[in-house]
Amino acid sequence: MLTIGKRDKEVLLDPLYRAGRGFYILLGVLIIIMGWGLFMYIRQIVFGLGVTGMDRPAYWGMYMVNFIFFIGISHAGTLISAILRVTGAEWRRPITRIAEAITAFALVVGTIQIFFDLGRPDRVLYLFTYGRLQSPLLWDAVSVTAYFLGSIVYLYLPIMPDAALLRDNLPEEAPPWRRHLYKWLALGWRGNRTQWLRLEKMIAVMAVLIIPIAISVHTVISWILATTVQPGWHSTVFGPYFVVGAIFSGIGALFIAMTLTRRALHLEAYITEKQFRYLGYIFITMSAIWFYFTYAEHMTQAAGQLAEEFPILASKLWGPFSASFWVMILAMVAAFVVLVFPLLLPDSWSKYRIFNPRFTLANAVVAGVAIVLLQVPGMQRVVANLSPGLPPITLRIIALVAGVLAIISLLPWLKRHLIDTMVIASALVLVGMWLERWNIIVPTMVNPRLMPSSWYTPTLTEWSLFAASIALFIFMFVLFFKLVPAVSVWEVREGRVIDDVRSQVPMPAPEPSSSARGAMRRSLEETEPTY
Amino acid sequence: MNFPMDNPFFQFLYWIMNTPGIGGIVVVVEATLIVIAVSLSLRWINKGADAPEKEQFAYPTSALHHYKPKRRGFGGL
Amino acid sequence: MPKWSMVIDLEKCVVCQGCSIACRMENNTPVVTPELAGEGREMRWNDVFPMPHVEVGDYPNTKTHYMTRPCMHCENAPCIKVCPVQATYIDEEGLVRQNYDRCIGCRYCTVACPYGVRYFNWFAPEWNPTIKQHLNPEEVSSGSGVLEGPAVRPKGVVEKCTYCIQRLDNARQRADAEGRDFRPDEYVPACVETCTGKARFFGDLENPDSTVSRLAKSERAFVLLEEVGTHPKTIYLQEGE
Numbered sequence: 146m147l148t149i150g151k152r153d154k155e156v157l158l159d160p161l162y163r164a165g166r167g168f169y170i171l172l173g174v175l176i177i178i179m180g181w182g183l184f185m186y187i188r189q190i191v192f193g194l195g196v197t198g199m200d201r202p203a204y205w206g207m208y209m210v211n212f213i214f215f216i217g218i219s220h221a222g223t224l225i226s227a228i229l230r231v232t233g234a235e236w237r238r239p240i241t242r243i244a245e246a247i248t249a250f251a252l253v254v255g256t257i258q259i260f261f262d263l264g265r266p267d268r269v270l271y272l273f274t275y276g277r278l279q280s281p282l283l284w285d286a287v288s289v290t291a292y293f294l295g296s297i298v299y300l301y302l303p304i305m306p307d308a309a310l311l312r313d314n315l316p317e318e319a320p321p322w323r324r325h326l327y328k329w330l331a332l333g334w335r336g337n338r339t340q341w342l343r344l345e346k347m348i349a350v351m352a353v354l355i356i357p358i359a360i361s362v363h364t365v366i367s368w369i370l371a372t373t374v375q376p377g378w379h380s381t382v383f384g385p386y387f388v389v390g391a392i393f394s395g396i397g398a399l400f401i402a403m404t405l406t407r408r409a410l411h412l413e414a415y416i417t418e419k420q421f422r423y424l425g426y427i428f429i430t431m432s433a434i435w436f437y438f439t440y441a442e443h444m445t446q447a448a449g450q451l452a453e454e455f456p457i458l459a460s461k462l463w464g465p466f467s468a469s470f471w472v473m474i475l476a477m478v479a480a481f482v483v484l485v486f487p488l489l490l491p492d493s494w495s496k497y498r499i500f501n502p503r504f505t506l507a508n509a510v511v512a513g514v515a516i517v518l519l520q521v522p523g524m525q526r527v528v529a530n531l532s533p534g535l536p537p538i539t540l541r542i543i544a545l546v547a548g549v550l551a552i553i554s555l556l557p558w559l560k561r562h563l564i565d566t567m568v569i570a571s572a573l574v575l576v577g578m579w580l581e582r583w584n585i586i587v588p589t590m591v592n593p594r595l596m597p598s599s600w601y602t603p604t605l606t607e608w609s610l611f612a613a614s615i616a617l618f619i620f621m622f623v624l625f626f627k628l629v630p631a632v633s634v635w636e637v638r639e640g641r642v643i644d645d646v647r648s649q650v651p652m653p654a655p656e657p658s659s660s661a662r663g664a665m666r667r668s669l670e671e672t673e674p675t676y
Numbered sequence: 677m678n679f680p681m682d683n684p685f686f687q688f689l690y691w692i693m694n695t696p697g698i699g700g701i702v703v704v705v706e707a708t709l710i711v712i713a714v715s716l717s718l719r720w721i722n723k724g725a726d727a728p729e730k731e732q733f734a735y736p737t738s739a740l741h742h743y744k745p746k747r748r749g750f751g752g753l
Numbered sequence: 754m755p756k757w758s759m760v761i762d763l764e765k766c767v768v769c770q771g772c773s774i775a776c777r778m779e780n781n782t783p784v785v786t787p788e789l790a791g792e793g794r795e796m797r798w799n800d801v802f803p804m805p806h807v808e809v810g811d812y813p814n815t816k817t818h819y820m821t822r823p824c825m826h827c828e829n830a831p832c833i834k835v836c837p838v839q840a841t842y843i844d845e846e847g848l849v850r851q852n853y854d855r856c857i858g859c860r861y862c863t864v865a866c867p868y869g870v871r872y873f874n875w876f877a878p879e880w881n882p883t884i885k886q887h888l889n890p891e892e893v894s895s896g897s898g899v900l901e902g903p904a905v906r907p908k909g910v911v912e913k914c915t916y917c918i919q920r921l922d923n924a925r926q927r928a929d930a931e932g933r934d935f936r937p938d939e940y941v942p943a944c945v946e947t948c949t950g951k952a953r954f955f956g957d958l959e960n961p962d963s964t965v966s967r968l969a970k971s972e973r974a975f976v977l978l979e980e981v982g983t984h985p986k987t988i989y990l991q992e993g994e
């Protein structure tokens with residue numbers, strides 16, 4: 146009989162047996178979206194892949210983009226939680242479960258994209274009966290299989306003690322299937338010393354094993370593209386570039402999932418600002434690495450100017466793909482600014498008048514109007530008629546200055562609202578990463594050799610299946626956290642024990658460097674040590 | 677210089693790469709191995725419940741880890 | 754073992770599209786409506802088209818180069834390497850073949866082929882009633898799970914130029930029936946037989962005396978995208994300026 150404290154029980158266990166109206170409404174909406182997606186998919190099977198926007202030469206389109214995107218999201222969890230576990234980052238405890246759940250479900254959704262994309266989904270088993278190891282698609286099958294099984298296990302292991310806890314603390318009114326489920330999940334967990342030691346050992350082993358597997362998954366996905374001889378894809382940097390992008394977008398998804406779960410399940414006492422702050426540092430690092438790779442990839446193409454590669458780069462920089470390319474860059478830069486600049490802002494500055502949300506709003510409106518006037522077709526004539534003296538360059542400057550002012554004046558607000566900041570940055574990064582995949586797949590597809598360049602627009606079918614995929618992801622996520630606690634109960638409690646012990650041990654100050662020593666001595670002489 | 681493709685070893689490697697069905701076998705073998713390894717480990721954990729120990733821990737406390745003093749000082753605490 | 758190869762003399766090509774039509778009739782290529790063709794859904798195993806981005810001279814005295822393009826039957830074919838189920842493969846005679854019964858429609862090969870000569874069946878194939886009555890009934894199939902040649906393709910699979918492999922089969926069978934050895938010059942694809950300008954040659958590249966071998970050694974001979982390293986067996990003869 147395992148016991149749990151009253152507060153933990155109220156916040157973590159009890160909500161599992163309650164479901165409000167919002168929960169059912171959400172499920173209903175998700176089911177409707179998925180139903181629509183299913184309808185569109187059946188329609189696609191009946192009529193053929195011609196109902197999508199794909200054509201010759203754009204043989205791959207949005208399905209492939211989504212495939213890479215979702216598998217990328219799946220790197221949120223397992224990889225991050227494994228790295229944090231291996232490095233013994235204590236603050237990871239409340240968020241590992243959410244992260245690992247993202248992995249498992251994003252992998253399911255990502256794999257489904259392959260079914261969407263196949264011309265003959267009925268023959269998918271041929272991948273096994275006739276699978277040829279030379280094809281990178283098989284490499285993918287090998288590494289995704291390992292990753293999927295591994296992350297399911299990695300998600301399951303820490304659930305065991307929690308399931309036993311649930312089994313032992315089941316309320317009277319709980320339906321019998323729950324009793325069976327938890328009994329089954331707990332797998333005879335008694336919580337004696339031997340079991341704990343064995344469980345911890347296995348978790349430690351899995352955490353180490355899962356890291357190379359996760360890296361292999363996205364590397365292999367990038368090799369699907371990089372092993373072909375197509376211009377723009379045949380690049381050695383793709384492996385690490387994709388892995389970095391995957392982790393980057395994965396953290397973005399994790400932030401959003403964390404925030405929503407925290408709010409929906411009232412986990413404010415568990416998932417605190419600390420988690421957001423520390424994960425935010427990793428986020429900033431990934432962002433910097435992402436910029437580095439993006440620059441490396443495009444700069445080499447620009448400098449080489451190969452006859453086949455350069456038109457593709459040009460189509461991204463100023464051609465038909467400039468919109469998606471620059472929106473991606475803008476989103477990523479904005480995410481970086483939102484993440485980093487508030488950290489640089491001295492606290493004392495917030496007394497200045499310009500740091501005021503109303504000022505931000507005003508500037509944003511001005512910048513928005515200026516951009517609309519500049520970008521929306523036909524608007525330029527309106528401008529010319531209204532005020533003949535206003536050349537576009539003035540408008541551009543106005544847009545730029547107002548935009549910069551809007552961002553600057555927003556900084557103290559961002560600094561005060563850490564969690565909202567992270568959500569904003571994550572949303573920007575998710576959009577940017579999806580566009581990045583798009584900018585890799587589609588421009589190469591529509592600019593083939595020996596053919597005039599063409600264009601690719603996804604149809605309603607592709608958008609519907611995208612929406613349905615997202616809905617399926619949320620659906621699984623929401624249901625899952627009605628079955629198991631969103632926070633790993635035993636890990637959090639273990640963390641409390643460790644914190645307690647820590648607070649009792651007087652920690653020696655770290656050895657100061659010689660230059661810092663003098664300053665420290667002086668300050669020590671001025672103030673009495675507090676311990 | 678041409679790649680020594682007439683070398684039987686490389687021919688064997690190419691056969692592995694190029695024969696339909698081998699990929700499927702590899703995936704199935706891999707999945708089976710993982711499932712077996714995981715099941716065995718889970719059984720190992722499950723069997724841990726039979727150890728003649730009275731105490732039960734809902735979560736790892738210091739009491740649990742005092743049992744193995746070697747583990748202290750690194751990682752755990 | 755012969756190595757089949759095609760040589761196309763661009764100097765002699767008159768851009769009549771005869772080869773494309775002959776190919777279409779021989780191989781039952783599905784016909785699409787003009788709207789679908791505009792969406793990039795048309796299928797042309799063989800195509801004669803103006804080279805994109807290659808125009809010489811100043812307007813109005815410009816000159817466009819035309820190119821005709823079947824599958825190159827690459828010796829080192831990127832499409833074969835990426836196919837996960839060996840639905841496309843190269844046989845001992847150097848023909849890059851496509852098995853419609855095996856293909857799972859992943860379109861990796863269409864993405865990997867640098868020449869863009871692979872076509873996907875976006876919809877179930879359609880013909881107008883007259884053509885439908887005259888479909889070529891031949892097919893190449895050895896046992897179950899193999900369907901090649903002009904056999905009518907189901908939707909969702911990839912197809913491409915086969916160098917009219919059914920004609921090779923037929924020629925072999927004829928030789929067998931007549932109790933003699935098969936000679937490589939008994940087999941030519943439909944486009945070669947039809948070609949108005951006699952610009953196409955077909956034969957055995959292994960035999961140094963065959964027409965294609967001699968033409969392949971010509972100074973005008975070149976292959977498309979040599980830098981990609983695919984070693985095509987469809988060889989072109991340069992057009993004079």
Ligand code: SF4
Binds near residue numbers: 867870871983
């Ligand atoms: S031309 Fe394309 S389809 Fe033909 S063999 Fe070469 S890569 Fe394959």
Ligand code: SF4
Binds near residue numbers: 856857859861911
């Ligand atoms: S589309 Fe068919 S032939 Fe092409 S790679 Fe996929 S399975 Fe092979």
